[in-house]
Amino acid sequence: MRVNRQRLMTEIEKMASFTDAPPPAVTRVLYTPTDIAARAYLKSLCMEAGLKVREDALGNLFARWEGAEEGLGGVGTGSHIDAIPFAGAYDGVVGVLGGLEAIRSLKESGFTPRRPIELLMFTSEEPTCFGVGCLGSRALSGAWNAEQLAKLRDAEGKSLDEARAESGFSGPLESVRLPEGYYSAFVELHIEQGPLLEREDIPIGLVTAIAAPASLRVCLSGQGGHAGAVLMPDRRDALLAGAEIALEVERAASSSGALDTVGTTGIFNVHPGAINSIPSRVELGIDIRDVDGERRDRVVAQVIGAIQAICERRGIGYEIDTLNADPPALSGEAVLAALEASAQELGLAYKRMASRAYHDSLFMARICPTAMLFIPCKNGWSHRPDEYAAPEHIEQGVRVLARTLARLAG
C-alpha cells in the first residue's frame, strides 16, 4: 500500500484555489458559487477513483466503494471543505482529500474490503452561513430534526430551504437522516488546530474526546445620537455594554479553574458604525467550549448573568439566543484501538488527546463508534491564511488512516 503524496498535495493546492479571498487566504462559504465549484472538483476526483457518488438534500456528499459482502454497515471517513472568511488550506480539506487518498491507496494495493468504505464530505461544518456549525452531520445523525433545520435563517433572512434550492439541493430535509446501522464505524483525519503535537514532536494524535461547544448570539439595543451633542451621563451606548460583555467572556473562561475552558467573542457588529454617532445596536457572537460539559454550562451561565447585569446597569435592551449547546463526545474504543494498532505497525509515535475544536465527528459519535486522528499544524494555527501542515505529516496521517480503514472494513 503506497500513498501518493505528490498527487494529494497537488489536489490540496488546487482545492485552495477555490476561494473568495485573495490567496493564500481561503474563504469558501456554504452554497456560494465558489463552494459549488469546489464540490464539483471533489466529485470529479471521486469519480476518477471509481467511487459511486451521491449527494443528499443538504449537499452532504458520499463517495462509496462497495464491500465484498452485502448488507453490512459501512466504514466512513471524511470531513468538510467549507472555510470561514480568511481561513487556510488545511482545516477540513486534509480529512476529505486525505480520506480520498487513503481509499485510492487501498484500491491501488489490490485490497478488497468486506464492508463498504465511504468518503463523506459534510455540508457546512463551519457556522458562517446559518450561525450553527456541523449542519450536515447534525442532520445526518438526527441530532437536529427537519423542523429545527427548517427554522434556520441566514444573515439576509433566507431560509435553509431557499438557500439549498438555489444551489440545486432539493428533496425533503427528513431524507437526510441516515438509516440505523448505515455505518459500523467512522474515523476523521484532521489537523490538530492546537500546538501540542508540534511542541512534543509527535506526528499522530488519537482523539479520545471532543469538547462541548456552545454559542450565543446577543443583540444589544441602546440609544443612538450625535457623538458631540449627547452628554456622557445621558448616554445608553450599546457598544460599551458589548465591550464589557466581551471582557467578561474572557474573564469567565480564564477563571473556570481549567485550562481547557475557552471563550471568544468573534462577532461584534456595530450599528450605525459612524465615527460621530453613538452606537445604538450591537450584535455579538460568543463561543464557549470545554471538554467538561458541566463546567462549560457553568461558564455559559456566568456570561449570561453578566450580560443581564451589565445591560441593566447601562439601560441597554438585550436578547440572548443560544444557537447551540452540544454535549461532548467520547471516542469509540474499537476505532481508537484500530488507529493505535495502525500507528504502531507504521512505527509512528502517537499520543491520546482531547479536541477542543469541534468537528462533524461530535455528531457521528451519536450513530456509530467514531474516533479522530490528528496531525500537527504549524504553531497550532488554524482559521487563518497562514495555517500550515507539512506534507510528511499529512502523508503519515493518510497512511495511518488507510490501515485503519482496512482494519475496520477488512
Place this chain on the structure above:
Amino acid sequence: MRVNRQRLMTEIEKMASFTDAPPPAVTRVLYTPTDIAARAYLKSLCMEAGLKVREDALGNLFARWEGAEEGLGGVGTGSHIDAIPFAGAYDGVVGVLGGLEAIRSLKESGFTPRRPIELLMFTSEEPTCFGVGCLGSRALSGAWNAEQLAKLRDAEGKSLDEARAESGFSGPLESVRLPEGYYSAFVELHIEQGPLLEREDIPIGLVTAIAAPASLRVCLSGQGGHAGAVLMPDRRDALLAGAEIALEVERAASSSGALDTVGTTGIFNVHPGAINSIPSRVELGIDIRDVDGERRDRVVAQVIGAIQAICERRGIGYEIDTLNADPPALSGEAVLAALEASAQELGLAYKRMASRAYHDSLFMARICPTAMLFIPCKNGWSHRPDEYAAPEHIEQGVRVLARTLARLAG
C-alpha cells in the same frame, strides 16, 4: 416678509426621500448617486428662486442673490445635506432649505440687499466618506490646503481626486479656497442636536462658541486562530484590546471634570468577524470633543496613553492616526447682535449657548464673523432616523434668519 412654512416642509420631506436606507432613515453619503440626485434637486430649487448657482471643484454649492452695491463682501448662510448612515431628515437640511426659504421670503417681500446674499451648501460636513468632517468648509476657509486634501483616501483607498472626478467635480483643489473678503458675515441655522432648548421651552439658541472636535483612527493587530483550539493564556485577541480602549474613552471623557467633555467610539470593525475565529484585527474610530480645547487635548492624550498601555499588556500591535484635532471657534459679536435683535423684534425667547456638535461654521469663523442659530429638536436626538424638529420651530428659525440676513446685508 412672510415665510412659506408649507413650501419649506414639503421640500424638507422631498429631500428625505433621497436616501440609501429604508425611510424614515436617511443615508446620503458624499458623491453617491443619491447625494448627486439630492444636489440636483437643491439646484433646481435655487434656480427656480432666481439665484445664480455655481459649484466649486469639491462640490460646494453657492446660490447667489446679487446686492445693489458692487464690490462688497457677501452675507452667507447655509449648511450641508449629506447624512451619515441611518440618520434623520433635519440635521444640515434645515439650514440649507431654511436658508433658501429665508432668501425667498426676503425676495418675495420686495427687499433689496445692498450686499450679495449667498446660500452655501457645503460638501461632506459628515466624515462618512473620507474620515474627516467639514471637508468643504475646511477647504473653502483654507484650514486645510490642497496638499492635505490630496492625501485623503476613502475606505476602498480611492483618493479625493478620483472620487470627485467620478462625480463630475473637476478643477484644481487650490481653486476651492475663497478669496479674502469674499464674505462679510456668515450665519448658519441648525437643529440643536442637544436637549437644552426643548427642556427649557426656548425656541431660539444663539451659539456663542463651537466645541473643539478631535478624532482618532486606531488599528489594532493581534493573532487570529481557532476559537476552540487556542488556550486563553496563549491568545492575543485584538477585539479584547479594542473593548478595553472603548471603555477607557468613556472613562476619560466622564472624568475630565466638566460635563462638556464627550468621548465616543462609533466605529469598531472586527476582522475576520466569524463566531469561531479569534479576532486578529480591529479598527476603531474615536471622537472626543470639548468647548475647552486644552481640556480636550488632555483627554485625547489620556486615551492615547491608555491605548499604548493596553496594547503592550496584551501583546497587540497598534497604529494611531489623528484624523483631526481642531481648535474651538468663538462667534462674531456683530452677527450674534444681529441674531439677538431679530429674535427680540419677533418677540421670540432665546438663550446663548455653546455647540458641542461641530459644524461648517467652525471653519467659516476663520474667514469672517460667523454665528449659529439653533432651534429645538425632539429629545435632543440627531444622527438617528427619529430625529425631529417641529414645523413651527423651523419656521421661527427661518424668520429670525431672514431678518438677520436683511440686517447684515441691508
